[in-house]
Amino acid sequence: MEISVIVFPGSNCDRDIAVSLKKFSKKNPKMVWHKESSLPKSDLIVLPGGFSYGDYLRCGSMAANSPIMSEIIKNAESGAYIIGICNGFQILTETNLLPGTLIRNKELSFICKNLSLKVENSESNFTHKYSDKEIIQIPVAHNEGNYFADQKIIDNIEDKNLIAFRYCNQNGEVNDKTNPNGSKNNIAGIINEKGNILGMMPHPERATDKTAGLTDGEKFFISILESIQ
Amino acid sequence: MIKITKELIDEHGINKDEYNFILQSLNREPTITELGIFSAMWSEHCSYKSSKTWLKKLPTSNDKVIQGPGENAGVIDLGNGDAAVFKMESHNHPSFIEPYQGAATGVGGIMRDVFTMGARPVALLNSIRFGDVKNSRTKHLLTGVVSGIGGYGNCMGVPTVGGEVEFNSCYNDNILVNAMCVGIAKINKIFYSKASGIGNSVVYVGSKTGRDGIHGATMASAEFDESSDEKRPTVQVGDPFAEKLLLEACLELMKEDIIIAIQDMGAAGLTSSAVEMASKGNVGIDLNLDNLPCRESFMTAYEMMLSESQERMLMIIEPEKEKEAKSVFDKWGLDFATIGVLTDTNRIIINHENEKKADIPLNILESGAPSYNRPYKIITNSEVDQSYLQNSDEEIINILKKLISSPNLCSRRWVWEQYDHMVMNDTVLRPGGDSAIIRIHETNKALAVCSDSTPRYCAADPIEGGKQVVAESWRNITSVGAKPIAITDCMNFGNPEKEEIMGQFAGVINGMIEACELLDYPVVSGNVSLYNETNGKGINPTPVIGGVGLLDNLDHFSTPSIKRENDNIIILGETKGHLCQSIYAYEIFGDIRGLPPKVDLLMEKKIGDTVRNLIKKIKIDTVHDISDGGLLIALTEMSIAGNIGFDLNISQNKLDNGYLFGEDQGRYIILVEDKNLSKTIEYIKKNKISHSIIGKSCGKKIKINKNSEVCIEEIRHLYENWFENYLKVN
Numbered sequence: 001m002e003i004s005v006i007v008f009p010g011s012n013c014d015r016d017i018a019v020s021l022k023k024f025s026k027k028n029p030k031m032v033w034h035k036e037s038s039l040p041k042s043d044l045i046v047l048p049g050g051f052s053y054g055d056y057l058r059c060g061s062m063a064a065n066s067p068i069m070s071e072i073i074k075n076a077e078s079g080a081y082i083i084g085i086c087n088g089f090q091i092l093t094e095t096n097l098l099p100g101t102l103i104r105n106k107e108l109s110f111i112c113k114n115l116s117l118k119v120e121n122s123e124s125n126f127t128h129k130y131s132d133k134e135i136i137q138i139p140v141a142h143n144e145g146n147y148f149a150d151q152k153i154i155d156n157i158e159d160k161n162l163i164a165f166r167y168c169n170q171n172g173e174v175n176d177k178t179n180p181n182g183s184k185n186n187i188a189g190i191i192n193e194k195g196n197i198l199g200m201m202p203h204p205e206r207a208t209d210k211t212a213g214l215t216d217g218e219k220f221f222i223s224i225l226e227s228i229q
Numbered sequence: 230m231i232k233i234t235k236e237l238i239d240e241h242g243i244n245k246d247e248y249n250f251i252l253q254s255l256n257r258e259p260t261i262t263e264l265g266i267f268s269a270m271w272s273e274h275c276s277y278k279s280s281k282t283w284l285k286k287l288p289t290s291n292d293k294v295i296q297g298p299g300e301n302a303g304v305i306d307l308g309n310g311d312a313a314v315f316k317m318e319s320h321n322h323p324s325f326i327e328p329y330q331g332a333a334t335g336v337g338g339i340m341r342d343v344f345t346m347g348a349r350p351v352a353l354l355n356s357i358r359f360g361d362v363k364n365s366r367t368k369h370l371l372t373g374v375v376s377g378i379g380g381y382g383n384c385m386g387v388p389t390v391g392g393e394v395e396f397n398s399c400y401n402d403n404i405l406v407n408a409m410c411v412g413i414a415k416i417n418k419i420f421y422s423k424a425s426g427i428g429n430s431v432v433y434v435g436s437k438t439g440r441d442g443i444h445g446a447t448m449a450s451a452e453f454d455e456s457s458d459e460k461r462p463t464v465q466v467g468d469p470f471a472e473k474l475l476l477e478a479c480l481e482l483m484k485e486d487i488i489i490a491i492q493d494m495g496a497a498g499l500t501s502s503a504v505e506m507a508s509k510g511n512v513g514i515d516l517n518l519d520n521l522p523c524r525e526s527f528m529t530a531y532e533m534m535l536s537e538s539q540e541r542m543l544m545i546i547e548p549e550k551e552k553e554a555k556s557v558f559d560k561w562g563l564d565f566a567t568i569g570v571l572t573d574t575n576r577i578i579i580n581h582e583n584e585k586k587a588d589i590p591l592n593i594l595e596s597g598a599p600s601y602n603r604p605y606k607i608i609t610n611s612e613v614d615q616s617y618l619q620n621s622d623e624e625i626i627n628i629l630k631k632l633i634s635s636p637n638l639c640s641r642r643w644v645w646e647q648y649d650h651m652v653m654n655d656t657v658l659r660p661g662g663d664s665a666i667i668r669i670h671e672t673n674k675a676l677a678v679c680s681d682s683t684p685r686y687c688a689a690d691p692i693e694g695g696k697q698v699v700a701e702s703w704r705n706i707t708s709v710g711a712k713p714i715a716i717t718d719c720m721n722f723g724n725p726e727k728e729e730i731m732g733q734f735a736g737v738i739n740g741m742i743e744a745c746e747l748l749d750y751p752v753v754s755g756n757v758s759l760y761n762e763t764n765g766k767g768i769n770p771t772p773v774i775g776g777v778g779l780l781d782n783l784d785h786f787s788t789p790s791i792k793r794e795n796d797n798i799i800i801l802g803e804t805k806g807h808l809c810q811s812i813y814a815y816e817i818f819g820d821i822r823g824l825p826p827k828v829d830l831l832m833e834k835k836i837g838d839t840v841r842n843l844i845k846k847i848k849i850d851t852v853h854d855i856s857d858g859g860l861l862i863a864l865t866e867m868s869i870a871g872n873i874g875f876d877l878n879i880s881q882n883k884l885d886n887g888y889l890f891g892e893d894q895g896r897y898i899i900l901v902e903d904k905n906l907s908k909t910i911e912y913i914k915k916n917k918i919s920h921s922i923i924g925k926s927c928g929k930k931i932k933i934n935k936n937s938e939v940c941i942e943e944i945r946h947l948y949e950n951w952f953e954n955y956l957k958v959n
Contacts, residue, residue, distance in 0.1 A: 008711045009562065010470050012386020016654045049652075051384040054470025054492075110379050141383070141649040206651050211668060211783060213657075 001228050004042040005028035008063045013049035013086065013205065020205040020207065021046070024221040029122065034066040043228045044081045047070055047088030049141070049148040049203060058111070059102060059144045060090030069095055081125060081224060082197045086142055089189070091197030098192055100149030100197045104140070106182030112141040115180055117188050117202060118172055123192050126198045126225035127164055127218035135172045136216035138165075138202040140180065140188075145201040147183035147190075154184050164189040164198055231261040241268035247599055254593045262579060262586040264529045266594070268636060269497035269535055270504060274757050276598040279725035280757045283738045288751045293714050295416065296753065297891045301492060302412075303753025305715050307779055310659040312416045313676060316717040317356075317409035317775040319758035319891070323464040324406040328373025332357075332406050333381040333467040334539055339410040340385060341493035344476050345421040345542060347483050348412025351653060352667045353382045354680045355392035356719070356773045361400030362636050367396070370404050376407070379647045383469040384469035385476070388656050390646035390665035396417045396636045399684075401762035407719040409680050409775040410721060415668060420483060421610075422502075424510035424545045424571055427625055431503070431569035432512060432551065435541035435556050436471045439524035442498070442537025460631020467753050471563070472539040478561040479542065480930035494541040502543040503569075504577055507573045511573035518581040530579055530586035545571065573618050605731035613823035618808040619886050621817055625937045628817060628890065630711040634947035635816045636955070638858050640869075643952030661789050661870070663708035663854055666780060675786070677711035677778040683857070684769035686825035689768060689810050691733045695740020696828040697894060698774045703748045704854045706778035706839040708897065710786040710844035713748065717775040718755035723767025725759050733770040734759075741772065744828040745830060747830040748837075750776075787844050787899075789853035789863075791871030796851065797906050798875060800860065800895030802836050803919040805870060809871050812858045813890035826894050831929040834896040839899050839916045847909055851900035859890040861933075863898055868931055876932040877924035884934060900926060 003021055007014050014031065022031045029153040030040050035053075035139060039045070053062035063069070069091075076097055078083050084092035094096045114137050130136065149157075157163055165188040169178040179186045181201075189200025207217030231237075238248050241264055251267055259267065261347060272281060289297035295312055296304035302316035320335025332355075340350050352879040355378050359367050371394075382389045387410070425432075444467035472720055490510065492502045498515075507514040518533050528536075528729040546554055551567060558565040572578075577594070581586040603746055621628060632638050655674055658666035682699045687694030700714065706713040718741070723730040745751055761768045797959040808814050809823030843849045851871075855863045868874055879888065901909045913920050 010384070010457070010473055012384075012473065012652060016652065019654065050386060051470060054384065054468070054473075056470065109376065110383055110649070112383075112649045112651065113646050137650055143383075148390070192635065203651075206654055209654060211657055212654055213659075 002023060002040065002042050003029065003044045003046065004032045004040060005046045005048055006030045006032050006034060006068055008034045008052035008066060010052045011050035013047050013203065017046055017048045017085065017205045020164055020208045020221055023208060025225055032068060032069050034063065035062055037067045037071065039068065039075060040072040042075060042080055044224060045075060047084040047091050049086030049088060052091065054116065060087060060094040064094035067129060073097065076197055079196055081228065083224065084199040085203060086201055089201055090144065091168060092199045097197050098190060099153045100147055102144050102217055103146045103148050104144050105146050110143040114139050115202065116168050116170050117206055118168045118174060120163040120166050121161050121191065125195055126191065126220065126224050129223040133172065135168065135170065137207065137214050138204055138216055139206045141201045142201055145181045147187040149184060157186065157190055162191045162193065164191050165200060165202065173193045233258050233261065233264060237264065241265065242272060243268055247271060251588060254597060262534060262937060263589055265531045265535050266500050266587060266589065266870055270501050270594045270779065271598050272288055273349050275497050275501055277757055278599045279601050279603050279759060280734065281603055284332065285736060286738065286742055288742065288745045289753060290749050291749050294751060294753055298752065298754055299344050301422060303715065303717060305753060305777065306345065306416065307669065307674065309692065312414050312419060313410040313411055314343050314346045314414050315409065315717055315775065315778055316754040317341050317407055317680065317717040317773065318718050318756040319721060320406045320408065321404065321721065321761060322757050324374055325404050328370045329380065329463040330464055330466050330594055332374040332377030334465045335406050335408045336378055336381040336493050337467045337469060337539055339580050340387065340472065341495065343410045343412035344479055345420065345491050345493045346414065347418050348414035349480060350387045350410050350412045352411040352665065352678055352785065353387055353389040353408065354678060354775060355389065356680045356682060357392065357397045358397065358400045358405035358771065360404065361398035362396050362955060364401045372956065373642050374406055381467055381705050382471045385473050386547060386652050386697060387835055388650045388652050390650050390656055391660050394641050394644055397769065399769045403761045403768050405721050405771060407773045409717060411676060411678055411777060412497065418483065418489050420488055422490055422506050422509060424490045424506040424512055424777060425545065426489060427571050428510060429545050429571045430515065430548045430567045431571065432544045433521060433566045433568045434544060435475045435563055436468060437522040437524040437536060438533055438536045439538045440528065440532055440536060441465045443532060443535045444888060452939050465537050465539050467539050472563045474561040475540050477544065478558050478563055480858055482554055482557045487546055487554050488544050492543055494535065498537045498545065499536060500559060504591060504594050506543065507544065507577060508591045513572035513576045513591065514569055515572050515578045516569035518568065518579060520566050520568045522566050529756040530581040534579065559576055564744055571954040594712065603725050603731045604728045605735045606728045607732040608729050608738040610822065610824055612728050613809060613821060615808045618814050618818060618820065621886055623817065623890065625933055626939045630867060630947055631813060632816055632858050632862055633944055634786035634951050634953065635812065638812060638862060639951035642949060650913055651936050655781065658709060658788055659784045663705040664711065666709055666786060666838050668783060671784045675780040675783050677706045677709050677780055678776065679705040679774045680773055681705060682771050682773040684771040685734065685769040685770065685810055685821065687737055689823065689825050691736025691826060692740040693825055693870040695737035696744040696830060698772050699741050699744035699748065699750060700828050700830065700833050700894060701856060702774040702776035703750050704837060706776050708852045708854045709788065710841060711774060711780040712841065713750050713778040715751050715753045716754050719773040720755065720757045721761055721768065721771040721773065722759050723762045728765055737770055737772050744830055744914065748834055785845050785848060787850045787852040787869045791867050791869055791900060791926045792851055794873055794927045796900040796902055796923050798924045799899050799901060799920055799922050799928065800838065801894060801899060801913065801918055801920050803893065804860065804888055804896065805889065805893050806885065806891040807893045810893045811890060813886065826892050828894045830900050834865060835916060836895055836897065836918055838917055839913060840899065843899065847905050849899050849901060853898050853926060855896040857892065859892050861889040865896065865931060865944060869948055872941060874928045874930040874932065874941050875924055875926050877925055877934060879934060893908035
């Protein structure tokens with residue numbers, strides 16, 4: 001099993017995700033610098049959180065044009081698994097590997113806290129270890145996590161069950177009050193139609209270690225690693 | 230050539246005696262560039278001319294201290310080859326003028342001080358102080374500062390894990406923004422700023438130099454007046470992305486044996502880094518500014534030397550290693566330029582466009598820098614009979630509601646939710662406790678960190694206040710079970726030319742010395758910010774203490790949140806019911822008279838050591854120190870955090886407002902399971918510590934002696950929502 005973590009200038013969750021991946025795969029992922037024009041053979045490619053290029057332009061838009069991205073798009077087409085977390089999700093929408101976009105939080109401020117998520121699709125390659133509609137605790141940390149797309153796209157991802165996670169409260173209620181950032185339909189994470197690409201704003205790598213508080217992210221990593229095998 | 234006039238000398242903040250000294254030492258008139266260099270180096274901010282004689286008296290070593298004051302940051306030994314590198318610094322004046330950028334660059338600056346020593350920053354803390362909540366500028370300053378701190382720290386990927394927020398009208402026109410950074414390094418890989426090796430290259434790395442921040446250090450050394458808004462162009466603009474690249478590039482290069490010395494360009498920019506590095510190494514330095522990476526055209530030598538553009542470093546490396554070093558900075562897309570050479574002249578010589586712009590013997594700048602023994606007078610409040618404070622008509626629960634929803638006691642959640650406090654995945658105890666706990670990556674050890682001050686006590690009695698701020702920090706580290714090791718201090722005061730202000734400084738330092746010595750809690754780094762005055766009115770003396778402790782085993786630590794029902798609530802330390810200078814006295818009676826509670830340092834140490842041992846030996850997991858607001862506030866905070874109530878049973882002759890809301894020092898609350906009660910009490914008795922069992926944890930209500938009760942939910946609502954309600958658009 002080969003895993004690559006892409007490091008952009010300004011990535012800052014690259015180490016965290018590498019620690020979680022190693023914990024469950026027992027192997028160090030390859031850290032790939034964004035200027036590389038070739039990618040080592042990878043079953044799974046992870047775009048980590050952070051502020052690539054400072055997010056001074058639209059979040060993720062500069063990184064979407066990094067040399068490595070054309071390789072990633074090629075790998076995506078040939079079926080490699082791809083995960084984008086936080087800034088990584090923003091990069092995936094900027095490259096059109098996933099539909100929609102992430103805009104500024106509705107309250108216009110950065111949010112860092114534990115949130116409840118409802119696992120909407122527990123059959124995907126990334127979530128099959130969760131039970132259906134399981135409520136899990138995963139932290140968020142973002143300023144631009146407000147998922148937006150036109151109604152046609154939203155209808156499509158709803159109809160095809162492409163929503164991986166939705167923001168909710170501890171009782172699983174999904175509504176405006178339990179929507180932290182204004183995302184359409186409380187969307188926290190989505191999957192592409194082919195089922196090999198996932199983008200999410202919450203940070204599962206921050207929920208894999210009891211000492212640091214949360215462990216609900218473990219099933220996420222176990223799911224994808226099992227899917228690869 | 231610019232003529233040096235009296236006006237020009239005045240504008241540079243250089244007084245007549247200082248100017249005469251320059252004339253005599255150079256044996257000629259200075260050039261404008263030289264005048265600028267003297268002005269920056271001799272500013273209060275860089276030279277510590279009013280505070281130096283006092284700072285020298287602070288204890289600065291113990292068996293864990295590797296580097297005390299005098300370097301970019303202090304360094305302590307954590308065992309197993311690990312070291313913690315930390316410092317706190319103020320960015321008060323810029324933050325008042327431009328809150329977002331002022332606060333952001335304060336955070337950026339303190340991180341550079343830490344990673345320039347080879348440490349990876351692992352935690353940020355911020356003590357921020359604003360004017361009265363009713364003051365028209367407070368909301369604007371609060372929101373700007375908080376988003377500036379978040380904007381910089383979040384982008385860097387360093388968690389902001391603690392700090393304080395205070396509102397007081399004394400900060401109406403002079404807010405305080407004090408930022409602390411803690412980093413982790415390997416002991417054998419610590420980098421210092423002492424230049425060495427004649428002929429070695431002076432290398433500039435990082436962002437380009439612009440015209441921002443020129444004379445920032447001089448601005449930070451003057452009082453404000455109505456025209457302060459005109460100073461906006463001297464505020465630097467931060468670029469956290471550039472700093473993230475600089476951090477990674479520096480740490481990458483530091484893996485090799487290439488850097489001989491390194492220092493960040495902070496206050497007074499290239500001037501102070503070049504002068505300080507060469508002076509420490511007892512060498513000379515020749516700079517050729519033609520090679521300096523500039524952002525703007527036609528910059529003069531004066532502007533280049535005094536610019537405070539951010540995200541820049543100065544390094545000394547051997548000429549033959551330049552190529553290898555440059556390749557690292559090229560990878561990260563940062564400028565790398567050789568701008569000078571070390572010489573044996575002990576002078577700083579600056580050339581630009583084939584002209585010598587400055588030539589100053591370094592000993593004049595550094596050791597010739599003025600040092601003042603300013604006259605001082607320590608003024609202490611007179612004692613007041615506090616008995617009338619006992620007799621409030623208000624019900625206990627109503628007082629509790631008022632205090633818990635007051636600006637200085639309510640939850641700071643609104644603030645720290647805007648900071649990424651979890652990135653790096655080693656935050657074991659998040660903001661909101663007594664200290665934050667940060668695991669040392671890939672070990673089972675952790676750092677406990679906190680930052681604290683109690684300015685109202687320092688204003689009322691500088692000496693007792695000075696003791697208290699150190700003791701409070703030590704107590705907060707102790708509360709989580711960690712061993713306090715050392716502190717950094719950020720001394721925010723008014724105009725030292727006034728003898729009562731200098732008296733506050735002297736008194737606080739004297740108190741701190743006593744506490745640091747007795748608690749074995751030395752000062753390893755720090756910063757002084759004077760002239761925090763506007764139109765002649767000074768702030769409360771505000772010595773902020775950044776504490777660092779070591780938790781050698783993450784299996785044993787404690788937090789304030791109540792964990793179980795039916796635990797015994799024990800209060801350690803003597804409760805006399807001191808109400809003067811308490812939050813209660815201010816919020817309920819508007820009274821700020823009288824003396825603060827006394828600190829008994831011997832007892833403080835005894836109780837703290839006992840608490841730490843109880844956490845370790847009997848695995849006590851619920852501890853909170855009693856500070857602002859007193860016993861009932863401390864217990865209520867524990868209750869809200871754990872969502873479990875309590876039932877107090879206090880003997881009726883003791884139960885009064887002094888008992889519940891008094892702020893006697895050196896006290897802790899611990900919660901103990903029945904099965905551990907007898908051995909806990911036995912241990913406490915053996916150590917001869919005053920204690921009493923005052924009730925049990927239970928249910929979802931806060932109950933006091935059967936006759937007063939309230940639901941946690943109601944209290945939580947008041948506690949949690951103050952900031953949101955305050956900031957709602959009317």
